Amino acid sequence: MDSKTSIVTMAIETEEPQLSADILNNIIREIEINIRTKRNTNASEQRKWIDARLLEVRDDLSKAENAFKNFREKNRSISSSPQLLLDQERLMREVQINSTMYIELKKQYELAKIERIRTTPIDNVIWTTDDALRLC
Numbered sequence: 001m002d003s004k005t006s007i008v009t010m011a012i013e014t015e016e017p018q019l020s021a022d023i024l025n026n027i028i029r030e031i032e033i034n035i036r037t038k039r040n041t042n043a044s045e046q047r048k049w050i051d052a053r054l055l056e057v058r059d060d061l062s063k064a065e066n067a068f069k070n071f072r073e074k075n076r077s078i079s080s081s082p083q084l085l086l087d088q089e090r091l092m093r094e095v096q097i098n099s100t101m102y103i104e105l106k107k108q109y110e111l112a113k114i115e116r117i118r119t120t121p122i123d124n125v126i127w128t129t130d131d132a133l134r135l136c
């Protein structure tokens with residue numbers, strides 16, 4: 001493997017050219033299966049983690065919204081109380097933070113679903129004139 005270009009070069013030599021080609025084709029197939037499986041597993045694990053975290057944040061958001069609503073219902077006139085104004089700001093900030101986290105996690109969840117769909121691990125397979133195989 002060329003570390004600068006990430007090109008893997010493989011060559012095999014047997015008495016029969018077709019046998020050499022079959023061996024290399026099987027190697028390529030196994031590499032593709034391995035990479036595809038790894039990508040799908042990683043994307044699936046990421047999606048599961050995001051999904052679980054999304055449920056937690058949604059619950060936190062709901063609690064923060066309810067706490068803010070309850071505060072507003074109990075404290076109709078807060079303009080004359082610095083403490084109540086501060087409490088309201090804190091509750092609003094908590095709602096905003098949880099809302100932002102929920103939106104970002106939802107975006108990440110959708111991106112993870114898209115990543116799971118991507119299944120083409122090798123960009124190019126090139127047979128060179130000397131019958132060496134290059135995976136790019």
